[in-house]
Amino acid sequence: MTSASFDFWGCSEMRESLGLRADSVQQLLERLETVSADSIYYHSVRCLLRHQVVATPYPDDFASWIDSEVREPALAERVAFHSPFDFPDIEAFREHLIGVLDEHVTREPWVGGRVPHSPFRFLRGHLASLPLNVTVHDLEELRLALAEVDDGSIYFHTVEAVGRLGKARGDFAAWIEDALGRSALARRVQEIDPYVASLFEVRAALVRAVDEELRGDG
Amino acid sequence: MSEPRPRLADYEGIAPPGSLVLIRRLAESLEGHTFLHVNSTREGGGVAEILSRLLPLLDEVGIRTRWEVIDGEAEFYAATKRIHNTLQGADAPLTPQMKEAYLAASERAATRLDLVADTVMIHDPQPAPLVARREDGSRWIWRCHIDLSHPQRRTWTFLAPHVGRFDSAIFHLAEFSPRLPIPSYLIHPSIDPLSDKNRELPPLEVERRVAALGVPLDRPLLLQVSRFDPFKDPMGVIRAFRLVRQHRDCVLVLAGGGASDDPEGTETLARVREEAGDDPDIHVLLLPSDAHLDINALQRAATIVIQKSLREGFGLTVAEAMWKGKAVIGGAAGGITKQLVDNVTGHLVHSVEGCAYAIRRLLGNAAERERMGILARESARSQLLITRHLIDYLQLLRLHAS
Numbered sequence: 001m002t003s004a005s006f007d008f009w010g011c012s013e014m015r016e017s018l019g020l021r022a023d024s025v026q027q028l029l030e031r032l033e034t035v036s037a038d039s040i041y042y043h044s045v046r047c048l049l050r051h052q053v054v055a056t057p058y059p060d061d062f063a064s065w066i067d068s069e070v071r072e073p074a075l076a077e078r079v080a081f082h083s084p085f086d087f088p089d090i091e092a093f094r095e096h097l098i099g100v101l102d103e104h105v106t107r108e109p110w111v112g113g114r115v116p117h118s119p120f121r122f123l124r125g126h127l128a129s130l131p132l133n134v135t136v137h138d139l140e141e142l143r144l145a146l147a148e149v150d151d152g153s154i155y156f157h158t159v160e161a162v163g164r165l166g167k168a169r170g171d172f173a174a175w176i177e178d179a180l181g182r183s184a185l186a187r188r189v190q191e192i193d194p195y196v197a198s199l200f201e202v203r204a205a206l207v208r209a210v211d212e213e214l215r216g217d218g
Numbered sequence: 219m220s221e222p223r224p225r226l227a228d229y230e231g232i233a234p235p236g237s238l239v240l241i242r243r244l245a246e247s248l249e250g251h252t253f254l255h256v257n258s259t260r261e262g263g264g265v266a267e268i269l270s271r272l273l274p275l276l277d278e279v280g281i282r283t284r285w286e287v288i289d290g291e292a293e294f295y296a297a298t299k300r301i302h303n304t305l306q307g308a309d310a311p312l313t314p315q316m317k318e319a320y321l322a323a324s325e326r327a328a329t330r331l332d333l334v335a336d337t338v339m340i341h342d343p344q345p346a347p348l349v350a351r352r353e354d355g356s357r358w359i360w361r362c363h364i365d366l367s368h369p370q371r372r373t374w375t376f377l378a379p380h381v382g383r384f385d386s387a388i389f390h391l392a393e394f395s396p397r398l399p400i401p402s403y404l405i406h407p408s409i410d411p412l413s414d415k416n417r418e419l420p421p422l423e424v425e426r427r428v429a430a431l432g433v434p435l436d437r438p439l440l441l442q443v444s445r446f447d448p449f450k451d452p453m454g455v456i457r458a459f460r461l462v463r464q465h466r467d468c469v470l471v472l473a474g475g476g477a478s479d480d481p482e483g484t485e486t487l488a489r490v491r492e493e494a495g496d497d498p499d500i501h502v503l504l505l506p507s508d509a510h511l512d513i514n515a516l517q518r519a520a521t522i523v524i525q526k527s528l529r530e531g532f533g534l535t536v537a538e539a540m541w542k543g544k545a546v547i548g549g550a551a552g553g554i555t556k557q558l559v560d561n562v563t564g565h566l567v568h569s570v571e572g573c574a575y576a577i578r579r580l581l582g583n584a585a586e587r588e589r590m591g592i593l594a595r596e597s598a599r600s601q602l603l604i605t606r607h608l609i610d611y612l613q614l615l616r617l618h619a620s
Contacts, residue, residue: 010236010239010240010243012240012610012612012613014403014610015404016402016404017389017392017395017403019397019401019402052234052601053564053597053600054559054562054597101375107451118393123404126613126617127616128244128613130244132236133243134239143259148235149235149236150235150237150239150240151234151235153236153240169584200596
């Protein structure tokens with residue numbers, strides 16, 4: 001990517017079952033101590049790639065399972081609030097997650113052994129990312145491309161850029177600020193939160209922000 | 219009349235934005251890759267249906283596909299049916315004679331079939347022993363379309379060594395996957411929006427077909443399309459309908475096919491007809507296996523589509539209804555829970571009363587039905603169409619090639 005242009009990348013994911021399951025919150029806690037970082041990343045970040053049209057009540061798989069299968073909404077809420085984006089790396093997030101579960105089952109021990117409707121199954125994802133040969137040079141071209149690329153591309157540039165590639169900002173915000181010099185729009189784009197929205201909603205919010213900037217009322 | 223061969227461009231405006239570009243880009247590095255599929259039938263059944271639609275699309279993007287079919291004598295089919303049933307939990311013995319017939323058919327097929335390809339995908343247990351003939355450098359993948367969560371141990375012990383010789387296995391859901399020494403990938407099945415079962419139909423054709431089936435359209439229409447199988451709970455649907463009828467006038471259609479050569483299906487159908495009795499508003503339709511356009515018309519005419527399964531594989535009838543923009547009520551079982559987001563793209567229910575309540579709620583709220591239908595269609599577009607399946611297969615080939 002040159003400083004003047006933006007190259008869109010797309011991505012798709014193959015999910016792999018690890019053959020590992022947790023039959024209670026206590027077991028989830030124990031499994032989280034040893035399961036691969038890839039799997040924790042999958043269930044807490046990569047799951048956003050599956051929120052294409054509808055954002056589920058909880059953003060991550062752990063909280064969703066605790067709410068719908070264990071029926072412990074208070075714990076689901078505590079698990080859901082923080083994401084790996086709030087921590088320096090996935091290992092720090094793992095420690096946080098274990099701490100939240102441990103504290104809850106210590107305080108309310110009957111929760112730890114409660115039998116869920118169905119077990120939690122650990123997966124991991126294999127992401128293939130590749131350039132789409134879609135290159136834009138200004139805001140008008142960005143607006144057109146945002147409407148045409150696949151959901152994986154929206155995910156890749158807003159979530160994966162920060163989550164896996166460790167960038168401080170999403171790719172769209174970075175390019176709008178660094179290449180186009182539009183700081184206010186960049187801030188607005190950076191505030192679009194993919195953790196609490198579907199990719200459909202993220203795309204719509206991006207398009208709306210660029211449209212308003214183009215009309216001069218951003 | 220056979221359906222026209224699909225082309226990728228036909229899906230422009232139907233598949234999600236950008237997905238055709240992604241498909242072509244994913245395929246670029248696989249140009250000339252040879253990809254062989256082996257299953258046990260070229261016609262009939264979900265596997266043959268999806269292969270007949272997917273392989274032309276793979277060909278079009280540069281993957282050189284072939285499709286071979288393993289066959290055998292009556293003993294072979296008796297053995298594979300027993301393997302199929304016991305892998306899904308049935309309690310019946312797999313006799314030494316059956317094992318022998320099963321392995322002998324594979325031996326014969328191995329001498330007859332051309333098994334040379336960069337990647338070989340073996341569908342279901344029938345051709346699994348062919349893996350013994352794999353050549354160096356090729357990748358062999360076992361695509362399992364059935365639920366292996368509770369296999370009969372003796373049958374699984376017999377089959378597992380064959381499965382262990384593949385490079386990887388693929389299951390519809392994590393719940394269906396046993397613990398294996400090879401990677402287990404997950405790929406949902408899909409529907410083809412351009413097939414006769416799912417393509418757009420003019421409203422007049424919908425009305426004509428539904429009328430020809432004897433189903434009135436003067437009141438709200440509730441529909442369940444499925445085999446007459448106790449696990450699809452047709453009796454529960456009738457009981458839910460009767461609870462609803464205490465509050466609202468409506469019509470129920472239970473439509474299914476393929477019972478003629480299935481003793482258990484015939485028995486269930488008889489019980490369903492007995493339960494329906496002489497109620498003129500319950501229509502039990504036994505349709506031929508190629509009645510795709512009639513099913514399409516019924517789904518489009520329905521006010522609400524129900525799939526109140528107690529146990530379910532993936533449940534693609536849910537995807538079919540979602541794609542047609544219908545509000546769907548599904549039993550919270552198997553793949554239905556992966557397709558419907560409860561209260562958003564449909565309702566998940568756990569009982570007859572829950573089903574009846576969801577029907578009453580949706581019948582009384584056209585705005586909710588419409589909102590749910592729109593989200594259901596978009597959700598199906600992004601996750602349940604053949605174009606997503608194509609992306610998954612291309613990604614799988616890239617993963618194995620790397």
